[in-house]
Structures are given as structure tokens and as C-alpha cells.
Amino acid sequence: MSTHRLLISCPDAHGLVAKVSQFIFEHQCNIKAAHHHLDEVNKRFFMRIEIQSNAFSRPIKDFKANFSMIADSYQMIWQLNDASVSKRILIMGSKSSHCVADLLHRGHESELAGNIVGVLSNHHKLAKLASWYDVPFKQVTIGVHTKLADMAKMTQAVIDFKPDVVVLARYMQIIPEALCQHFEGQIINIHHSFLPSFVGANPYQRAADRGVKLIGATCHYVTSHLDEGPIIEQEVVRVNHANSADDMKKMGQDVEKITLAKGLQYHLQDRVLICHNKTVVFN
Amino acid sequence: MSTHRLLISCPDAHGLVAKVSQFIFEHQCNIKAAHHHLDEVNKRFFMRIEIQSNAFSRPIKDFKANFSMIADSYQMIWQLNDASVSKRILIMGSKSSHCVADLLHRGHESELAGNIVGVLSNHHKLAKLASWYDVPFKQVTIGVHTKLADMAKMTQAVIDFKPDVVVLARYMQIIPEALCQHFEGQIINIHHSFLPSFVGANPYQRAADRGVKLIGATCHYVTSHLDEGPIIEQEVVRVNHANSADDMKKMGQDVEKITLAKGLQYHLQDRVLICHNKTVVFN
Amino acid sequence: MSTHRLLISCPDAHGLVAKVSQFIFEHQCNIKAAHHHLDEVNKRFFMRIEIQSNAFSRPIKDFKANFSMIADSYQMIWQLNDASVSKRILIMGSKSSHCVADLLHRGHESELAGNIVGVLSNHHKLAKLASWYDVPFKQVTIGVHTKLADMAKMTQAVIDFKPDVVVLARYMQIIPEALCQHFEGQIINIHHSFLPSFVGANPYQRAADRGVKLIGATCHYVTSHLDEGPIIEQEVVRVNHANSADDMKKMGQDVEKITLAKGLQYHLQDRVLICHNKTVVFN
């Protein structure tokens, strides 16, 4: 028995679910789970279907070829992913290790629906951690005066890892627009605030200055607009007047790592579809 | 345009979704939203489909008649509810007013997907509140030595209200088994603890004695086993050493009323299916 | 036995706690509870002490007179409040009733550490609700072209109620600066977003547009800077892609009313001290 995940996004139309489920049935496959969502504002329909097939099913190649005809007629954006094929994860980090260590440990314990293929950093600090977990480490320093060239090197390094998903685990550098566009919907960032509060730098200090009673973290896709990409997951934790900005930073680290791991896992399991600047998360 | 909600529970079978969605399509109806769940332990499939039909659709009577044939062949337990028909809600309370007042206010503001048709209580205290909201109030006192006869009167009173759903809003009396069975899956209780912690009486006192750091409330269907029916919704709130049992009672009241309102709303919107002693909540 | 609450804010100094607690001891009073906080950024010290005294204690008038000498020498801002004296609460509302109804019910059930003396509104809608709870209702319409004069009338109406605390329970009008200043630290607002996200109008629509995964509410003191006053309490609730702006508004109402009631109660119990634009909440 093999499992595939069919993801569909298309303009709303009459009989969509019937058409797709009938198609799956006719190809001797079974629907194990299905999620639908109609975005009433944009009149777009979203579907995620887990399809089970066995040796007696018609080959998945046929399935794909045949389905593309339906897809075209409904103007679908779609993908069919084999659940047994691990996505290649590239982690990009800087000096902070809490998110990177947490992801590496999850990878090592086979908890991620993907395979960490490398850690790329502008600092050397994470090298030892990566080597502990037998994950290739690559450093590309980003200099103040050599930023353009360094970013090009970094971009090449990303490409060389052939990632299916790039995780910015507190990378702290702004990603070049070309890279954002090339890996559109495939770069995931953790921002250390509850967006849209405290976009940009030093969110914990600003949270402390503002006297908020909850701080948070936001896992989102990266676009060329800083901290404004589609949000996948958010979480908060309670703070009080006795917590300094530094306390908040420490408390926030737990929220960051949990939120990033959760958002990444949704992505790896093909649970996230993007609709303009928002996400549909079928969980 | 009218909306119906089709709820299905049946043994898992090949082609179920295709069959049902094809049927809906053939009856010129549209699927507005759909949720599926396969209980892998019990090999049962659950579906909730919001169906939109218009004046040109074939009459819903035909739909029902034709669908019953499919339903039979798949051994479905099913219902088709017209979303425009308000469910009749009977609230049963005692002396505590927080849940009753909250529900009455929601009813008054048309926030509930149902219509509160009465308040039934063993005490007089809630009479004024009910009259404020123009909701019929009925008192059936439950005496210590006349319990059997009083419970029979109460049971008759419940039946007279012709409720679709009975809400025990801190009613504090054990419901007779016959009544539980007659309204199976239609009586909703709010228990003032995070079940299965603190089943039975005085949960806040026992929570304070145990020194827990979170207290909670549980909204569940009533069965003849006290506090053991299928759970619909649960919520918690943080407490600390400075909170007495009495503080916890006050803090818990907010959790109780929110959790009850949430669980009731899910029920009213036909989002809850029961599977043995558990619920599937499509929200 | 009577209970007083001593609130102190002053520049940090050596021996403060010893001085104050020695003073209390010498006046034959007992410390029932005490909270301290040192704001390390502003080098300010905050204290809240619950003091128990009995018939044999020296009169509280003496206590006050004598304490003012210590207070002066340490440049203290301080107050000594008799816990048995209820604060006078004025609720200001508009068309939304969820917060007002919730507060009125809490007042009616004696759950608030204060006494609701009136409901003031620019619309008539809340009149019936107030009369149900036997609370005086006053309407001051705010016209588009008569705003200045109407605001003056409203200001007079507020003053006439002689409130100790004014609660903006979704009042939806900007409070004149003079009123803000006159009742500095005594006007509490509930903003229907997780500040500093979505300052200003239509936060639920903007939250839906941004695709956030949590929405919230913020209870804060009102200053002349819109939605920027010291935050007392914040709370959030999870939302997802299926929730429209209208759903969020409904879900948010529960968060608003709970958060407002919690923040107000802290204020009524003298648990909140203001430090620049932040609060110290001793709870």
C-alpha cells in the first residue's frame, strides 16, 4: 500500500469534489483523508486528499497523466506527492542554536516528515552541533562590505544542497529577493514575535518596552517583503512585569522552536496551501 | 439558496466519498464544505457535508428518499438537517447563574445556532433572569424524600418543552437513566473540572487540595455513567498557590461558560458525531 | 478585623522594605500579603501590602498621618485603600452588548470588587439591559456635526456619576484628552486586538486579511494616545483559515469580555501600579 497526497487549489466550481473523488475511485484508489476549504472572499477552492493505492491500482503515472486533463479544465494548481519520498530540508542558522538543535534532534529521532540535508550558516558556531548529528555543515560568511558577493555565494550554496524546503532557523540575514522568488513557498522563517506586532529587529526588547502581557513567535513563508509572508503557525506565552527583555528572549526561545517545528512539519506533510498572502493549513 | 448539513457515520468502505459526492452533484446541489474522518481503530468513516441547493434543485424530499438507498447499502447512520431550522434548546439550571446568563445573552443576541425555548430549574433563583430574557421558566423542585416522583415530574417537564437539545448548565442533579437514554446524544453537560480529573462533586476544592497548576471545564454528552460521556470540548486556565478553592471556583466559572457555549454551538451546527464514547468534532 | 491595601511606588532605596514593614508592625497591624517589584530599568520600587488591623490597632487616620512622613522621605507615590469600600464603576458602551452584559451580570452576582453605578452610552440599545440589572442608564448621543458639544455633555455625564473607575466596554468613540487626563489611570478600555497588532479600527477584518493564527484582546488604561496606554491584561484564542472576519469577531467577543473583566478586577483589587507606559500587576 502506498500513500499519495493530492493538493489542489482552483477557482470554485460546481461538482468539483464529485469529479475528483469519482476520478480517484475509478483509478482503484481509496480516499484515506480529505480536507476542503472554500475561500469565500477569493472564490477559490482548496483540497487535500490522502490517497491510498495498492499493487493492483493502475500506475500512478497514469493517474497523473489522466488527472492533468481534469486539472486543466478546472484551472487547478495541483501537486501529487508520494508520502514515502522524504523532502530535503536545508537549515539556515546564525549564532542562536535553540531552533537548530531542536530540529536536528527531531531529525535524528525521525520525527520530521523529511530529511535534513545540511546546515548553512554565516557563522562557525553551529558547525559542532551539525557534526554531532552527522549533518553536513557549510559556512558562508556575510561581510558588511562584501554583502552582494557573499549573498551570491550563499545563494549558490543553497542551490547546491538541492533543498525542497529551506528553514530559516533564526538566520538573521535578509534573504535576496531572487532567492525568495526562486524558492517561493519553500522558504520557512521563524520570526521571534507575534506578527504583525514587532516586525523587524529586536522584538523582545520592543515587547518589554511596550509592556505586553504575552509574547509570541510566528512561523511564515518568506517573501521579499520582510516578515510579511503567509503565516503558517503562531504561538504565545505569558509574561509579566517582572520579566526583562532578556527573560522574554529566553522564554521566547521555547515558543520559537516549538512553533517552527510545528509549521515545518505541516509543510513537510503537505498540509499547507498558499492563497495570496494567507495559508490554508489542513491539520 | 438553502443549506443542508449531511452527517454520515458508517463502516469504512471503498469509494464512499466518490459515491456521496457524485450523488450530491447529480441532484444539482453544491458542496460548500466537507469534513471527513476515518477512525482507524474502529474502522468507521465520518462525514459532514454542507450542501447548497437552489430553487432549481430537485426537491430535498427526493434527495432524502434517494439517498436512503445509498445509506442502506453502506449501513450508514445519517441525518440531513436544514440549516435554516433552529434547534430548540432547553436550559436546565440550579442556583449558579453564570452559565445560564451567558447562554441567555447569546440567545438574545442571536449568536446561537438555535432557539432557547425554556429554562427548567429545581430552584426559583433563575426565574427573574429567564423572565428578563422573555424565556419561559419552569420550576420542578427535587425533594430529598420525594426524589423519584419529582424526577418523573421533571422528566415530563423536559418532554413538554419538546427540546432538540437539553443543556445542563450546572444543573447539579443526576439525570435519570431513562431520560439519558431517550435523549441520547442530545443532552449536553458542563462539568467544572478537566475530565477525567475530579469526576463527581467539589472538583474545585479537590483541585485546590491536590495543588494543580491548571484548572478546567469539560463540555460532554450525558450518558448514564456520571461524567463519563463523550467529551465535546475542554478548556483550562492557569492557577497558582495563592488561589484558594473559592478563587478557583470564580476563575473556573469563566472557563465553564465559554466551554459550554462552544460545545453547544458545535452541536447546534451539526459539527459533532459520536463514535462509541468519543466525539468527532468537525470545526 | 479590617483590611487595607497599601500601594507604593518610589525610587529604589536601601532599607525600604524594612522601614515599611517595621512601621506596619509598630502600628499593631499585620501583613497578610505583600508583593514587591524592582524595575531595574527605571530604578523604581513597587510594593503592594495587604494590611490587617483590628479594633485594638491604632486608628487608621494615625497610620496615614504617620506614614506620610516616611513616604515623603522616600519620595513615594502611595495610597492606602480600605478594602471594604467599594469602588464606583461607570460602564461606557455603545451598540455591542457582550462586554456590558457580562460586567452587569458579574456586578449583579457580587463578583466584582466594586459597584456598578451607571451605564453611559451614545446609543439607546443598552438601556433595557441596564434597567434589567437596576443600573441607572444615561444616553448622550454623539453627533457628527455636534461632536464637540456632545463630548462636553458626555464628559459632564461622566463626572456626575462620580466614578472611581470608568470602563470603556467597546464604547467606540475617542475620549477627549481632557477627560483622559482628569481620570488618568482610572479609565480602562478593552481593545479588540492583541496590541500592538491592529491599533485602531476594524482589527478583526485586518486580522483576517493578514491571515493570523491567533486573535486577541487587550485591556489597557486609556491615555490620549489611541490604543497606546499601559496594558493590564491580554488574551488570545486560536483561529484558522476557515474563520471569516465575522467568525473572528464572534470568537473574539468571548476573549474581550473575559480579558476586560480580568483587567478590571485587578484594578478594583488595587493590584495594578503604573510605571510610565507599563503596568506592574501583582496577581
Added chain:
Amino acid sequence: MSTHRLLISCPDAHGLVAKVSQFIFEHQCNIKAAHHHLDEVNKRFFMRIEIQSNAFSRPIKDFKANFSMIADSYQMIWQLNDASVSKRILIMGSKSSHCVADLLHRGHESELAGNIVGVLSNHHKLAKLASWYDVPFKQVTIGVHTKLADMAKMTQAVIDFKPDVVVLARYMQIIPEALCQHFEGQIINIHHSFLPSFVGANPYQRAADRGVKLIGATCHYVTSHLDEGPIIEQEVVRVNHANSADDMKKMGQDVEKITLAKGLQYHLQDRVLICHNKTVVFN
């Protein structure tokens, strides 16, 4: 400048705070932070005071000697801990690595107010992880038929590590009563349920069977009564019908590690006092 933490528990008495704060003042020390709690049920008073002293202060030895006289007269249980002296942490684990890895990483990043001196396990699996973090690893296998002798070896191993606190990071073996008593109030366990729900084995399976909507974890001191010791911290996470017992186990692991780390940190910072079977946590 050095910081000490004075922890006091004693029968409630008149003038306690005055006496203690006056004493601190007279010893030329300053109160940086203070927390009080009166347990009204047990009429016991609890205090935690952070004391700052400098080179000009009278030696801490004098402080201790003099304070013991006050302490005796008030029947205090007390301790005075130098904040600069790291507590020795012994981690005991088994096969699950999530909590152990999380603690080791926090230790490595100097986030814990203590020093991890060893990992003790009945299995070999954690050896590599410990060696990565340069922490001594010791294995004491617990055989089914040699349990008594093996437990004695394990007990000796614990003693040999000279721990100030023993952390059962999913150790999965019942600790001998003698060890519990010897290290009373110094052994911290993480139980993978929201106690008192699901005491004992397989809590995730039982949570799934019961159909709860929230699962949790409990960090508590170990006593000879299984899962019934004083609770330090609890946390929950939302689950739904689609989550299997295995999903819950994975989701719960994040809650376990965060809750354990939080509870341990409170202990390391001398924020926890025990009162019968409950804790006072000054945070």
C-alpha cells in the same frame, strides 16, 4: 555584589516580615526581590527574599549565625543559598531522548541555573547524546529478576554523582522509597499526563481512548506515592479526534520537555517551597 536567596517556611505569626526585613537591613544587605504567601488553610507563612550584599556587608557567616536565632524563635524551616553556586543536576533517563536532549542543550547553552553533572540510565541509548555534550554517562541496567540488587546499584550511582537535584527525564522505573526519602524535595519527575488524570502507565493511549480534547504534562516532586507528589508545573496542548495515541505521544513530547525545563528552572532558582503535598512557586 553577591546575591543570596533566603527561603522561609514557618507558622504564621505577627510581625514576621518586619522582623526579617529589619534583620536584613541591619546586616547592611538590600532586598532585591521578595515574595510572600500565607497558606490560610495550614496557617503557614512562606517567604523568598533575594538579598544583595557587597564587600562592606558583614560576612554571610555572621548573617547565618545570627539569623538562626530568629529562625528558631519562629520555628522556621529555612535555607540561605548563594545564587552564584550552581546546583549539581543529575539527569536520569531511559530510552526516550526528547527531554534529555532538551536539558543537555539548555545546559550547554548555560540557560539552566545549575550544572548537569551526569546522565544515569538503565539503557545505553542516551550514551552518545551525553558524550556529545561532554556529560558523564553511567548505565545501570535494571533486570526483571535482579531488580532489588540493580536498584541498589542505581541508588549508589545516584549518590556517587553527589547531586543537588535529580531529574527523572522519562526514567520509566519506579524509584525505591529509600531514595525518595533521602532526596526528599530534590527529585523532580515529568509525568506525561495532566495529573491527576491518567496516573500510571500509558497515559497517551488512555487519553486517546477517553477522547479528551487537551493532553498535558506534569512536573512534580517525587514521593513514594507514584505520581502523587507536589506539582510544580503543568501545561497542556490541544488535540482532536484525528490524533491517534501515537500522534498524542509526539505532540506531548514538546509539552513534556518545556514543562520539565520550566519546573526544573524554578527549583534551581530556589523559587519552589513545599507545603505538605503542594508547592508554593514564587515566579
